[in-house]
Amino acid sequence: MKEFNPNYLDFEQPLLELENKIKQLHNDPEKTAKSEAAMEKLNKEYQNLTKKIFDNLSDWQISQLARHPLRPYSLDYIPNIFDSFNELHGDRMFGDDPAIVSGLAKIDNHNIVFIGHQKGRDAKDKVMRNFGMSKPEGYRKALRMMRLAEKFNLPVVTFIDTPGAYPGIDAESRNQSQAIAENLFVMSNLKTQIISIIIGEGGSGGALAIGVGDRICMLQNSIYSVISPEGCASILWKDSKKAEQAAEALCITSGKLLNHKLIDLIIPEPLGGAHRDLTAMSSSLKINLVNLLDEITEINIDDLILQRKKKIESYGEFEI
Amino acid sequence: MSWLDKILPSRIRANKKDKGSVPEGLWHKCSNCETVIYRAEFEKNLNVCPKCNHHGRISARKRADIILDAEGKIEILNDIKPIDVLNFKDKEKYKDKLATTQKKTGENDAMVVYQGFINKIPVIACFFEYSFFGGSMGSVVGEKFSIAVKKCIEGEKALICFSASGGARMQESLFSLFQMAKTSAALNSLSNKRLPYISILTDPTMGGVSASLAMLGDINIAEPNALIGFAGPRVIEQTVGEKLPNGFQRSEFLQEHGSIDFILNRSEQKIKISEIISALMSNHDNEETSR
Numbered sequence: 001m002k003e004f005n006p007n008y009l010d011f012e013q014p015l016l017e018l019e020n021k022i023k024q025l026h027n028d029p030e031k032t033a034k035s036e037a038a039m040e041k042l043n044k045e046y047q048n049l050t051k052k053i054f055d056n057l058s059d060w061q062i063s064q065l066a067r068h069p070l071r072p073y074s075l076d077y078i079p080n081i082f083d084s085f086n087e088l089h090g091d092r093m094f095g096d097d098p099a100i101v102s103g104l105a106k107i108d109n110h111n112i113v114f115i116g117h118q119k120g121r122d123a124k125d126k127v128m129r130n131f132g133m134s135k136p137e138g139y140r141k142a143l144r145m146m147r148l149a150e151k152f153n154l155p156v157v158t159f160i161d162t163p164g165a166y167p168g169i170d171a172e173s174r175n176q177s178q179a180i181a182e183n184l185f186v187m188s189n190l191k192t193q194i195i196s197i198i199i200g201e202g203g204s205g206g207a208l209a210i211g212v213g214d215r216i217c218m219l220q221n222s223i224y225s226v227i228s229p230e231g232c233a234s235i236l237w238k239d240s241k242k243a244e245q246a247a248e249a250l251c252i253t254s255g256k257l258l259n260h261k262l263i264d265l266i267i268p269e270p271l272g273g274a275h276r277d278l279t280a281m282s283s284s285l286k287i288n289l290v291n292l293l294d295e296i297t298e299i300n301i302d303d304l305i306l307q308r309k310k311k312i313e314s315y316g317e318f319e320i
Numbered sequence: 321m322s323w324l325d326k327i328l329p330s331r332i333r334a335n336k337k338d339k340g341s342v343p344e345g346l347w348h349k350c351s352n353c354e355t356v357i358y359r360a361e362f363e364k365n366l367n368v369c370p371k372c373n374h375h376g377r378i379s380a381r382k383r384a385d386i387i388l389d390a391e392g393k394i395e396i397l398n399d400i401k402p403i404d405v406l407n408f409k410d411k412e413k414y415k416d417k418l419a420t421t422q423k424k425t426g427e428n429d430a431m432v433v434y435q436g437f438i439n440k441i442p443v444i445a446c447f448f449e450y451s452f453f454g455g456s457m458g459s460v461v462g463e464k465f466s467i468a469v470k471k472c473i474e475g476e477k478a479l480i481c482f483s484a485s486g487g488a489r490m491q492e493s494l495f496s497l498f499q500m501a502k503t504s505a506a507l508n509s510l511s512n513k514r515l516p517y518i519s520i521l522t523d524p525t526m527g528g529v530s531a532s533l534a535m536l537g538d539i540n541i542a543e544p545n546a547l548i549g550f551a552g553p554r555v556i557e558q559t560v561g562e563k564l565p566n567g568f569q570r571s572e573f574l575q576e577h578g579s580i581d582f583i584l585n586r587s588e589q590k591i592k593i594s595e596i597i598s599a600l601m602s603n604h605d606n607e608e609t610s611r
Contacts, residue, residue: 165531167551167559172569175579176550180531181504188505189512204488204497205531205550212501226488226497226528236410236490250493251406260405262494312505313466315498316459317405 009064011053015272018046050272057221060244062253063229065221066200067163070275072282073132074101074116074159074199080282081289082107085114088148090141094174097138099130099166100210102145105157107286110293113149115142115210116159119200132201133166136179139209143183146190155193155293158210163228165206180209187212188312193296193304195289197267198222198254199274214308215292216262218254219285220269224262225252262315265292350374352545366586375523375543375586380432380447383482387590388445393436396444397467401428402460406493414491417453425452429460430485433468438480439594441601444468446481448529455485457529458492462499465533469506476604478516478597483534487527500532507536516600518593521548521571521580539596540580541589542571548580 008016025031025039057065065071078085078101087103090096098118105114117134120126142158149156165176187194187210194213202211202224218224227235229247234240251257254266267288270280296304348362349355352374362369366386367376378386384393408414422428430452434445446468448455465481472479488496510517519537521530523546531550534540542548549569557564567573574580584592 165550167556169556169560169562169564169568172549172551172556173573173577175535175574175577177530177548178535178579180550181500181533181535184501184504184532185508185511185536188501189508205500205528208497208500209531212505224494226493227490232490246410249406249408249410250490252493257494260494262498309505309509312498312501315502316462316495317403317492318459318463319401319403320399 007070009061009068011057011061011064015046015050015053018042018049022046047271054271054273058244058248059253059256060229060247062221063223063243063247065273065275066223068273068275071161071200072274072278073121073161074118076278077159077199077282077285078105078114078116080278081286082114088145091137091144093140094137097130097135097141098128099132099134099162100138100142102141104154107157107293108290110155110290110297112155112157112293113145114157114159115145116199117162117207117210119161130166132162133164134162134206134209135166135168135171136174136176139165139176139179139183142210143179143186146183146186146192146194150190150192153192155195155297156190156213157289157293158194158196158213160196160198160202160207160211160224161200161222162203162206163201164203165209180205183209184212188309189305191301191305193293193301194308195292195296197285197289198224198263199285202252203228212312214296214304214311215264217265217267217288217292218257218263219267219274219281220254221273222254223247223252224254224257225250348376351376368586373544373585375545377450377484377523378586379451380427380449380482383447384432384434384436384445386586387480387482387593388434388436388438388443389440391437393434395432395434396471397433397464398428400460400463400467402458402492404491405459405495406491408491408493410491417491421452425449427452429464430455430457430489431461431464433464435471435475435477438590438597441594441597442475442477443480443597444472444475444477446479448482448484450484453489453491455483455529456487456489456496457485457499457503457532458489458496459499461489462496462502465503466506469510472510472515473513476513476515478518478601479510480518480520480593480597481533481537482520482522483525483529484522485525485527485529485534487529497528500528503533504536507533511538514604516597518596520584520589520593522546524548526550526552535579538600541582541584541593542574542580543586544571544583546571548574 082105084106102115119132120129196211196213198218229243233242233246270277274281350369353372355371367378404415
C-alpha cells in the first residue's frame with residue numbers, strides 16, 4: 001500500500017513518491033556516478049511533474065492549497081519579511097483574540113501597523129488560535145490598531161487568512177455583526193493607507209472585516225469567497241460533497257477575481273505553492289509589499305481616500 | 321389522535337403534522353402560537369398575531385404603506401435590475417431562478433426604495449423584500465442602498481431601512497460580499513453629513529446584512545422576537561456542539577446584551593421613528609454656525 005501523508009494533498013501525492021525516491025538516493029552512503037545521474041534525472045522529473053500538476057489546477061485544488069496544512073501563516077511571514085515586529089495585544093475592552101495578530105512592524109524603510117489572521121499549526125495551537133476565526137474582540141483589536149495607524153500616519157497592512165468570523169454563542173452575545181460592520185465603516189474612510197493581502201483563505205465577512213482598502217491583493221493560490229465551497233454546496237446543492245462544483249461556480253480564485261476587477265494584484269507563488277518554499281514566497285511577498293508601499297505613500301492622502309471611496313462605490317454589476 | 325381531537329374541526333387542531341397546512345387565503349395560522357384567525361383580521365393587524373404579538377413577515381410594499389405618509393410617497397430606483405455576471409449555476413441557472421422569482425414576486429430584486437414622508441418629515445426609506453431570494457444582498461441591493469444614501473445627502477434627509485435578510489447573495493459571490501463594504505462606506509458619508517440613519521431589524525436579519533448596513537444605524541431598532549445575528553443558529557449549534565440558550569439571537573436577547581437600542585411593535589413604528597428623526601434633526605439647520 002502506498003503511504004499517505006496528510007501534509008500532501010491528494011494531487012500532491014505523486015510528488016511525495018518522487019521526493020522519497022530522491023531522498024533515498026541522496027542518503028545512500030555509496031553514491032556512484034550512476035546513482036548521481038539517476039538522482040539528476042529524478043530531480044528533473046520532479047520539476048516537470050510539479051509544473052504539470054500546478055499548471056492545470058482546478059479551482060477546487062486551489063481552494064485546497066489555500067487551506068493546505070503546511071501553508072505559511074502570518075507568523076511564518078513576519079520574521080521573514082519584517083525587519084522588526086512589536087506585537088500589540090487586546091481590544092482594551094474585553095480581551096485579546098489570538099486569532100488576529102497585530103503590532104508595529106518595519107519593512108524596508110516603512111514603519112507600518114500590521115494586522116493579520118493567524119491559524120494554528122498543531123492541534124493545541126489550532127485551538128488556541130481558534131482556527132483563525134476571530135471573535136468581536138479580534139475585530140475590535142484590529143479597529144484599535146487602525147485608529148492608532150491613522151493617528152500616527154502609519155500605513156496599515158493586513159494579511160487575511162480565515163475560514164470566517166467565529167460562529168459561537170459568545171461571539172454573537174458580544175455582537176459579532178456590529179464588530180464587523182464597524183470595521184467596514186471605519187476602513188472606508190480611514191485617513192491612512194491600507195493594503196490588504198489574502199495569504200490563504202479569504203472567508204466571507206470575517207475576511208472583509210480587515211480587508212477594505214486601497215490595494216487588495218491575493219497570493220496566487222489563495223481564495224476569496226462570500227461562503228466556503230462546502231457551505232455553498234450544502235445550501236444550494238443540498239450536498240456538501242458538491243464542493244468542487246461550488247468552488248468553480250463561486251469564482252473564488254485570484255485569476256478570476258482579477259478579471260472581474262475585484263482585486264488589484266496577484267502575488268506569484270513559487271512552483272508547487274507557497275508551502276514548498278517559504279523563503280522564495282516571503283521574498284516575493286516582501287518585494288510586492290514594498291513596491292505597493294512605495295507607490296501608495298507617494299499619493300496625496302486625500303486623493304487616496306477619494307480613490308478608495310470611488311473604488312468601493314464601483315463594486316457591483318447590474319443593469320439600468 | 322384522542323377522541324377530543326377527533327371531534328374538533330380540523331383547522332383548530334393543534335396537531336404538529338398540520339403545521340402550515342392551513343390553506344392560503346381565508347385563514348391565517350400563527351406560526352408561533354398556532355392561533356387561527358381570519359386573514360383579513362391578521363392583515364388589518366399589520367401581520368401581527370393579536371393573541372401572542374408574534375410579528376409575522378410582511379412584504380416590503382406593505383411595510384412602506386404602514387410607515388410612509390400616503391401623500392408624496394414615490395418609489396425610486398426601480399430601474400436597477402440584477403444580472404448574472406458570473407454565469408452562476410447550481411442545480412439551476414441563477415439567471416433562470418432570477419426570472420422565475422421576479423415573476424412570482426413582482427419585484428426586480430430584494431429591495432424597494434421610496435422617497436416620501438413619515439409624519440410629514442422627508443425621508444428616503446429602504447425595505448428589504450424577504451420573499452426575493454431570502455432578502456439577500458447582491459449588487460442591486462448594494463447599489464440601491466448606496467444611491468438612497470446619496471439622495472439623503474443631496475436632499476438633507478434622514479434614511480430609514482427595514483432589514484429582512486438571510487445575508488449576502490451566494491449566487492453573486494464576491495460581488496455580494498463587497499456590497500457590505502459599499503453600503504458601509506455610503507453610511508460613513510451620510511454620517512459625516514450628520515444626517516440620521518434609523519435601522520430597523522426585522523425577522524430575520526442575518527449574515528452580511530446584519531454585519532454591515534443593519535447594525536450601523538445611529539439608532540438600531542428591532543421588531544419583537546426577530547432573529548438577528550451574524551452566524552445562523554444551526555451553524556453555531558454544529559460548531560459549538562451544545563444546545564443554544566433560550567431566546568438566543570432574538571431581539572430581546574440582543575437588547576439584554578446591549579446590541580440594540582430598543583424593541584418596537586409594528587403598530588408604533590411610524591410615530592416613534594418620526595419622533596426620533598425629528599429629535600435628531602432638530603438642530604440640523606443651525607449646525608454649521610454652532611460648530
